Amino acid sequence: MITLVKGFHDILPDETRKWAFMMSTARESLERFGFREIIPPIMEKTELFQRGIGEVTDIVEKEMYTFEDRGGESLSLRPEATAGVLRAVVEHSLLRKDPLLKLYCIGPMFRRERPSKGRYRQFFQVNAEILGDDSPYTDAEAVAAAYSIMTDIGATGLMMEINSVGCPNCRAEYRKLLQTFFKDRTKDLCSDCRRRLEANPMRILDCKVPECAHMVKDAPLVTDSLDEPCREHFREVREALEILEIPNRLEPRMVRGLDYYTRTAFEIVHEELGRSKAVGGGGRYDNLLKDLGGPDASGIGFAIGLERLSMGIPDDHPRFRRRIDVYVALLGQGAGPMGLTVVNMLRSNGISVETRYSPMSLKAQMKLADKIGARKVIMIGDDELARREVTIRDMRTKDQTTVGIDGIVKLLQGDES
């Protein structure tokens, strides 16, 4: 047997209704906030992610599925959606048509991380971006959109953690403070962090090696290095969140693992999963569009991981149950042609129908009808055939009615209303 690629997963038929529900609810919530869908490809030039996410990040250094295609070009499966969405915005000059652009996309991302509960190598994100507005209220609106998806889906036990990671101006000073702090402790840092110390010291703060994580607890806080405009921006974001009554908690140690963030950063954490497996995360990125060759416009966005979100929603919720309007039970050899006619007629009238064409006992068919959640069973046996009638059984009340072929649709549709 050839099995799945490690860290990848199938979404099986019993789970797909829940997935469809999560995706359609997310779409509805985002469209209420004025977002429109964009569908970028799942593969981009590797350079896009190197430039967008940052060369010295775990994602780019260790986790991308990168390969050379037959033409010798380096391509990567997208590890996240923001870089690709912004590439499309720049390439199609979308901000020229729409100076305030709100876009979302839903689809699979790929990161070669160590698989564990809630951590996969292919996972789905609902990703949203707001481009062209640097007001702190826009930050609050991005957080509100993420929160609204969660509440519309009915997820519980979630908390918004929020921080400001400042701008390049604040970070020049913060970088020096971090280097001074870790230089005295270099020998205890992992080899990756020793390299990061020169190249990108902020990335030490999200190192997963326990010794490094332990040291980080005493490291200087980015919030203490914020300049006045960043401090004021953050104050207003928090004020707006109060007005919107979105439960949130300041988390001064959260810096996020991607290099493009400036100012507001946030994560949505679940009590059980904790921050190392956040359900969602996002933040502002005021230089990314320009860095990718676009206009000098700001942006903020977030992504929610659907595998993690789905963990908080029971699979057997009644709304995810399979629902078939009618099961057609064919009893006896001669029932086939009339059965086909009835099945076809019902389906073309918008009624969902399931049936079995190979012979089965009535008892087995009733069991099957029950299992698939059919509300009605239409029985076609020899008597019915002779009279061109069918018997309809209501699976809930157990009442049975007999009706001529031409009256079936009307009777079933009458029942609906």
Ligand code: HAM
């Ligand atoms: P991120 O924090 O890297 O942000 O990912 C967002 C969410 O994707 C995580 O909170 C988690 O739910 C899910 N996720 C990430 N990695 C995995 C994994 N290996 N397995 C399962 N789920 C995972 C971003 O991707 C940014 N692009 C978000 C953003 C959009 N920032 C601004 N705009």
